[in-house]
Amino acid sequence: MKYVDEFRDGDVAQALARAIAAEADPARSYHLMEFCGGHTHAIARYGLEDLLPRQIRLIHGPGCPVCVLPVGRIDAAIQLAKNPEVTLCTYGDMMRVPGSKGVSLLKAKADGADIRMVHSTLDALKLAQTHPDRRIVFFAIGFETTTPPTAVAIVQARAAGLTNFFVFCNHVLTPSAISNILESPDVRQLGTVKLDGFIGPAHVSTVIGSAPYDYFAQEYRRPVVIAGFEPLDVLQAVRMLVRQINQGRHGVENEFARAVTPEGNAKAKALVASVFELRKWFEWRGLGRVPYSGLKIKAEFAAFDAERRWTIPQDSPPDPKSCECGAILRGVKRPADCRLFGHACTPETPIGSCMVSAEGACAAYWTYGRFRSQP
């Protein structure tokens, strides 16, 4: 496939790995966090860690929207779906995430709730148009990539005069989560997580642009390199980070210039700003309540807001016992550190959310057999 295969070339990968090894200083260590699950997936799938010299460690961050959604929001979605007049739609990844008591949307569907998997918000809109007798609730999750499609659906629902289309909004913001990690005691005081630089999001950045990262590159003095999701993109970003760290720089650089500009997608950003506003805080799995890190639907579009139409429980039940997802999402632990990894918890029988989505660290490690112990 054009623009995909060229960025997976094995010979170039070897050449990049050699260049990185030549530039990395053997006397220092480089701890680089990839924020996005898309990168985590590429790293596991192509075995990129094995190509890198020992002093470079890749730390997997919280950038998988399925993984960071707290259990309470899954429970809330299941409760919404149990309403006899409601048809709940969501993306496929969400279906298998266990809520508290181990019940997933898939299980609730088997028990009789009307829950459908959709590939696009347009499918959900179509359902609302063709089933005027049903209340269609779109269970919306995701980062800045997935938010604009939700905004389009709400705007189109209003234009079409639909009164049976609702959104249960769980959209979250990337830059606030990165700041939260850098502010966390693990990084700041305890020093349990050493972070020297970030591999910045690929598709999130096509929307928000590279400019939003300037603030924390300066504020926290850590370099950021935005990278595409193909293996050569990731390797090249590692090389660019090593270079910045060697030179004592902490700027924002863009490896993914074929899709990311400094200002991002102005049309998508304007649409999102017209439909959504910031929540004071939103709960993330692993990070807790992160200030100004989530979006809610503006009053102007209240008629489409599932949280105003129904009473949504606000409790936050704890994660399953022994599941280390929280620590994994903060970069404190690795999948193999979890006692359940590969035993009680596998992609077929996931216990935590990190084992569900292909971009979750546990699922990526399990699927591609990368559970060698780290030095």
Add this chain to the structure above:
Amino acid sequence: MCLAMPALVTELLDGDMARVDLGGARQTISLALVSDVEPGDYVIIHVGYALTRLDAAEAAKTLALFSELAAAAP
């Protein structure tokens, strides 16, 4: 979830929609989030929407850098 793929726009359709070719598979997607996309352009597709146009010149630059590196290798 955030995965997205480059696809070739083959035909513009009514209502801000377009037909694309995704490595041989045909799909209908929305262009509501982008402007000035023409048939022949590559766009990055995510959950049924084009998120952005792919800049062919920038892609060529990155690839040129890679082939230089591979050629210089022993």
